[in-house]
Amino acid sequence: MDTEVLIVGAGPTGMTLANELLVAGVSTVVVDKLSQRSDLSKAGGVQSRTLEALDQRGLLEPLLATGNHPIGTGHFAGIALPPNLVRHRLPWRFVPQVVIEGFFEQHLAAQGIHIRRDHELVGLVQDGDRVTATFANGVTVRSRYLVAADGAHSMVRSLLRAEFPGRPGTSTMIASDVRLSGIDQLMSHTWNDDGHFAALFPLGTDPQGRELRRLVLGGPDRSLPREVPVTEDEIRDGLRTVFGARVRLLELRYARRITNAARQVTRYRHGRVFLAGDAAHVHLPLGAQGMNTGMQDALNLGWKLGAAVHGWAPENLLDTYHTERHPVGAAVLRNVQAQSLLMDWEGTRNPDVAATREIFTAMTQLPEVQHHLADMLSGMAIRYPMPGAEAHPLVGRPSPDLDLGAVRVHELLRSGRSVLLDPADTFAKVADLWSDRVDRAGQGADTEPMLIRPDGYVCWAGSADDLEPALGRWLGEPR
Template sequence: MDTDVLIVGAGPTGLMMAEELRVAGVSAVLVDKLPQRSDLSRAGGVQSRTLAALDQRGLMEPLLARGDFPKSAGHFAGIQLPLDNVGDRLPWRSVPQVDIEAFFEDHLAAHGIRARRDHELVDLAQDGDGVTTAFANGTTIRSRYVVAADGAHSKVRSLLRADFPGRPGIKTVIAADVRLAGAGGEMSHTWSDDGTWVALFPLGTDPQGRPLTRLVVGGPGRSVPRDTPITEEELRDGLRTVFDDRVQLLELRYSRRITNAARQAAQYRHGRVFLAGDAAHVHLPLGAQGMNTGIQDAVNLGWKLGAAVHGWAPPRLLDTYHDERHPVGAAVLRNVQAQSLIMDWLGTRDPDVMATRSLFQDLAQLPAVQRRLGDLLSGTAIRYEMPGVDTGHAASDVDGLHELLRSGRGVLFDPADQFGKIADLWSDRVDRVTIGTPMLVRPDGYVCWAGDPDELEPALGRWFGEPR
């Protein structure tokens, strides 16, 4: 074997996967077909659950220290959610994808891990022992496992001939990172009478302290083939149509056309190959949920691959990656499709759609609805199906849990100091602390046992394998 795990794709999902495998103590090779890191910010926000996952690895504070990344509660269908009704200690941060990738590259490089660029995948074959991959530059890599983090047009997924059901993109809009005059610095979603719409999302400031904005323009007659070049005049025309002369384009940093495609891989695991991030699920980029879901795919899968490489993974541990993450991806697709309808993404100005949006705006003023939407969008509503009572949810950060998880091991909270003899059998994989509330927390921060003494040993075996 050249490496334990080959990661194809050096975007946020692939970079997080490389970090998780580093923490798990297994070797990984990270490849990407691009000659250098992209300067395109396809996403612009980090959810609460993703921030918590970064904090578990000691990465949140160093990331946020690198720039002005304002707090945000996010939005649902362009309707702003109040910051004080997000039920989590870590509210969203507006962090452009380029900053996230640059941070991860620097962090991994400090640990001797660098993406091998100009590696375009051309072939893949797996057997009972591993996977052989071939690249256009003549390189061949042999690995125990492969993680496909190579985006919506995944070459790995194509070579696997993996089912990718769903809806193709039928309409396009423009998403651009810009500097504007007269925008006001607030999130907004505004239509003109003809159905043209403009959405504005603050992105913090550039190194010179000037405000940056994610600008999205769509509506009737504005959907053109995805590869059509984007001009500044096209953006200015959209701004004039909606705002007259009140908002002006000062600088265009980056732009692309996005579609309303909505697809999800039928299976996330294909033998020794795993699909993650946009290779597993694609949808409209509303609320940066694609990037965040991909990062959390990596957090879920990384420790499980580490367990498999180290030889202590229970028989079905790798299968739980699909079992747990496929429903999460499906839920994201559903909420994004609902948002696209409520925000009239097609610009129809259909009276039924407008009536639905008006009613939803009224409902969204209720604190209980705001909290539910905040949990949904921030990733804090995720619940994995697990045996036991009060399991499957992310553990709250009590008694320094985020620091305890930095080792990449499980954590058993044993405040009555009654499980030492049992815990000792798994002490090479699980740390025990005599504080807090009785619970067993996986390396990804999710509770997999709580309270019932008779269920602790089965839970340890289910998630951490045979005792040593």
């Protein structure tokens, strides 16, 4: 075979996966149909759980060093959450997708993984031990596994004829990258009395130091077919309708029409082919949840593919990618659909929606509601279904970043191996049986014992009798 894993698509999902496989020591080829990396951003924020995962790989500080990436203020359906609501170790940041892609591409290239561009997939065949992919340029690549990270219009998904149920788009909005004058807020959601809507988010600065913003416009007369080009006059009219004369368009970099379609594939795994990111789930781009969910798909799948390639994956480990990530994607679709309804994108001014929004806005003043929404949107509320989750509150959740004295947990995870915290120094004998896959640490630390998977999720805690079964369940047979 030409490579162990072929990744189709070089967006944030595909390149996050490529890095996870690099950490796992797996040969990987990444292809993309574009001739060069896009300089446009579909997303603009990185949520807390994704930031933690980047920190666990030693990539967070270098990423944040690429520019000014301020801490964001959360919102649900345009209803602002308190700016001082600090729920998590790493509050979410404004980091445009184009910056993330450029950072990952440069990082991977430094490690010898170069994106193969101008590779448009046209054929896909799999058998018992390999996947053969053919491309329009005549190239054929054979791999043990293939991962579709090729976006909402995934050719891999099409060739698989994978079921992609859900709701088609019923309306469109305008999403554009612009330079404006007359705006001094980092982020805003504004409606006028007629139901026209504008949302603004920072996208950083261009090489000349000029500030760029993502502008989304919606309203009763904004829904046009996706193929209709967006004009500068249309953008200016939308700004004037919502803001009056105080906000002016200085430059339009890019504009497209987005829909409120909401779909998710029935299965994330098809034999040796896996679907991730927008290839697996599509929805309105709210809170950068699509990009973050895709990157977390990759973080979940990467170490499991590594285990399979290296031959120690337990039976059904690869199947847990679907059982763990499909419910997460479904939950994101539900919260985005709820936000879409409350935001009244189409400008219907439905009094029932207005009454619901008024009550919901009042509820967001309650700390319990704020905490629930912040955890949900950040990815920190994820709890994977695992044996033991019903008995211990940590199992299935992201690991706390404990201070173990000389080191913190997120630093231990940079090896890409599992970590067994053993504060009472009682598990040396059993840990030695899996010492090629797990690092034992935390002796003498003020913590309870726990087993943390390479993706940073706790898969065992508490009862000593359950440790050896958990090691076997997640790390395979002992050496």
